[in-house]
Amino acid sequence: MASTRKLSSPSDYAELLSRYDTWLFDCDGVVWSGDDAIAGASQAIDFLRASGKRVIFVTNNAARSRKLLKKKFDRLRIAASEDEIVSSAFAAAIYLKEVLQFPTDRKVFVMGMEGIEAELDAVNIKRCGGTQPGDNKFLPANDYSSLVSEEAMDSSVGAVVCGFDMNLNYGKLCKAFRYLTRDGAQGPVLAGETGGGCHFMLTNDDKVVPALGELWPGSGSLATPLIASTKRDPIIIGKPHAPMLDTVKKLYNIDEERSIFVGDNLHTDILFARDGNIDSLLVLTGVTKEEDCQAxxxxxxxxxxxxxxxxxxxxxQKRIAAMCSVSTIHASL
Amino acid sequence: MASTRKLSSPSDYAELLSRYDTWLFDCDGVVWSGDDAIAGASQAIDFLRASGKRVIFVTNNAARSRKLLKKKFDRLRIAASEDEIVSSAFAAAIYLKEVLQFPTDRKVFVMGMEGIEAELDAVNIKRCGGTQPGDNKFLPANDYSSLVSEEAMDSSVGAVVCGFDMNLNYGKLCKAFRYLTRDGAQGPVLAGETGGGCHFMLTNDDKVVPALGELWPGSGSLATPLIASTKRDPIIIGKPHAPMLDTVKKLYNIDEERSIFVGDNLHTDILFARDGNIDSLLVLTGVTKEEDCQAxxxxxxxxxxxxxxxxxxxxxQKRIAAMCSVSTIHASL
Structure with a gap:
């Protein structure tokens, strides 16, 4: 990989453009910032497409399905098809199906929201927990009785998949804990056998998540009670962990030499790309300042x-860039 | 401290009895096991009292107030007054009042249950969160709007106290996160000044808790999302951490030379006592086997x-002991 280059002349940009066929984009801080598009991002994506480039969006967001994420792209007028969006929830479903060869007669217990559920459904993996009404209520104080019953537990569960969950509650934590610690839970997950093996997966390890201009506890924080109580380490799918890029490479048949990852975060984007043998392009519209590279x-x-x-x-048309950098394009949610 | 002695003859026991005036007892695994009294525990406690000994019960349980814990002692027919029970919730309230000199015009945000609330009330420390209805509901999916409003937050909060909470939810986690990360939250907590300093306390760090013959995620696990997202380390009150024994020593004017701690757990009882310069007595009715000491x-x-x-x-009356060891005395909850 070449040492870092800062681009200035039009010929620098032309060379960059010619060098890569596939452009992988992080979303927040690159094409949008919270609920606003980054100025000129829409045009830049259109320009890459017009130049015959393949564009793929890679996001750790696991709360929303790709279908709902696509709606955000539409609102912000950034052209993207559902097939060009890889979320950590989608990558988790693909990982279960392709890498772990998750048996069709076993279920996933979801500690998360609609995003994970929709992606599991899309690859025909059975599920429980998640947004089901029975798993989204508070238990009576100091009463575990509803949780110890055999009926409360599903013996066919072979994986616990955790993601961002605004309806996190103690009942879900207890069920997940029991699936992950039952006899043989660390063993293999086999078709036709209930009980036994249980995978532990985390869509992404982001400890905080941005929304409405503030930070909030993220999926990586919400899964810690299970990690602490079970003493198990989950398979982490999302950036900067390898399963995410492995999934992207496999799904899109990526040529590492002709692909580039565009991101705003040195750890979750730039290191992520480097560890995956993909060149990287840092943009300064997100969390990183140029001097941070040195630091x-x-x-x-x-x-x-x-x-x-x-x-x-x-x-x-430098005039356009100058105009665009004044403010981000506001789009209502 | 003497090396470990295993007692056998009546004179050994007589010597033990004469050596200590104050007997500090862990509860679970020592005087009871879950919801059943340990065989002969009631008579042993009565015997110590009849021998003129002072008896104090020290428990990490923070979900119940001392008043409710006393009811458990009553049900199991183990004589104890409220004043002889030290819970980690009670110790947390005392620690706030005595050690941290928590200002009377500041509030504690409780991520916990009735136990913490009752003990804060008992020492006249104001509180919010906890069991209040507004803090015990689920938020609409992906909607943080109710959490960013100024009205949702109480600027007088000067401490977040976490304990076991069966009604843990994302809204409480977000509020606690914001109190712990606002400007100046790591600074001093001063009377007459709202905002600024905010203490972070955890009643006890038990990662799992026993109930109904099973283990479940405990307070030490439920607080991990806040530790992970805020990157702050809480003051941990409960055994085996020093604040618990420091509180007991101060409250009861303990003479270290004439006191002994009786427990079933090598880490949370025996090390706890040793680190606090108190002799210890291991019982084998709980989690520890004799060979574990060597291991x-x-x-x-x-x-x-x-x-x-x-x-x-x-x-x-060795006959009684033999009889009692056959089974535990069952008492209904």
Whole structure:
């Protein structure tokens, strides 16, 4: 991988463009910031498409299905098809199906929301927990009786998949705990055998999550009670962990030499790409400032201010870039 | 401290009895096991009282107030007054009041149950959160709007106290997160000043808790989302942490030389006592087998089978001890 290059002249950008066929994009801080599009991002994505490039969006968001995530792209006027969006919930479902060869007669207990459920359904993996009404209520104080009954537990559960869950509650934690600690839970998960093996997966390990201009406890924090009580380490799917990029590579038949990952976070994007042998492009529209590379000792292949620079430089319309950088394009939720 | 002694003859027991004036007891695994009294425990406690000894019960249970814990003692026919029970919730309230000199115009945000609330009320510390209806509901999926409003937050909060909470929910976690990360939250907590400093306390760090013959995620697990998301370390009150024994020593004016701690757990009881310069007596009616001492390299001052041995040996009525050891005395909840 080349040492970091900062692009300036139109020919630098032209060279960058010609070098990669597949452009993988992180979302928050790159194409949008919270609920607003990054200025010029829409045009930059259109420009890449017009230049014959393949565009894929890679997000750790596991609360929403790809179908709902697509609606956000639509609202912000960023062209994306459902097939071009890889969420950590989708990658978790693919990982269960393809890598773990999860048996069709076993179920996943979901400690999460609609995003995980929809993606499991899409690959025909059975599930329980999640948004089901019986698992979204408070238990009477100090009363475990409803949790020890045989009926409360499903013996066919062969995986616990945790993600962001605004309806996290003690009953769900207890059920997940019991699935993960029952006899043989750390063993193999076999078709036709109930009980026994139980995988432990976490869609993404983000300890905090941004929303409405604030930070909030994220999936990586919400799963810690299970990690602490079971003493088990989950398989973590989302960036910067390898299963996410492995899934993307497999699904889209990625040529590592001709692909680049565009992100705003040195750890979850730039290191993630480097560990996966993919070149990286750091944009400064998110959490990282240029001087952070030196401070953290993490260097991307390239740095640009914003993905909007792509189009401005290429077309020579620097005026547009300057205008766009003044403010982000507001879009209502 | 003497090396471990195993007691056998009546004179051994007589010597043990004469050596200590104050007998501190762990509860679960020592005087009761779940919802059943340990055989002979009631008589052993009565015997100690009849011998002029002071008896104090020290429990990490923070879900119930001392008043409710006393009811459990009553049900199991183990004589105890409320004043002889120290729970981690009670110790947390005392610690706030005495050690941290918590200002009377500041509030505690409770992520816990009735036990913490009752003990804060008993020492006139104001509180919010906890069992209040507004903090015990689920939020609409992906909607943080109710949490960012100024009205949702109480600017007078100067401490977050976490304990066991069967009504744990994302809204409580978010509020606690915001109190613990607001500007100046790690600074001093001052009277007459709202905002700023915010203490972070955990009643006890037990990762699992026993109930109905099973283990379940405990307070120490339920607080991990806050530790992970805020990157703050809480002050941990309960055994084996020092604040619990410091509180007991101060409250009861303990003479270290003339006091002994009786427990069933090498880490939370025996090490706890040793670190607090108190002699210890290991009973084998709970989680520890005699050979575990060698394996763990943790040695109590004394080992006996059960506290019922105290009375059997002293009175020579070994027959009673033998009978009692056959089964535990069942008492309905």
């Amino acid at each position: 953290e000792g993490i260097w991307p292949s390239f740095i640009i201010e914003s993905i909007s620079n792509m189009i401005a430089a290429e077309t020579g | 763990e390299g943790i040695w109590p001052s004394f080992i006996i089978e059960s506290i019922s041995n105290m009375i059997a040996a002293e009175t020579g």
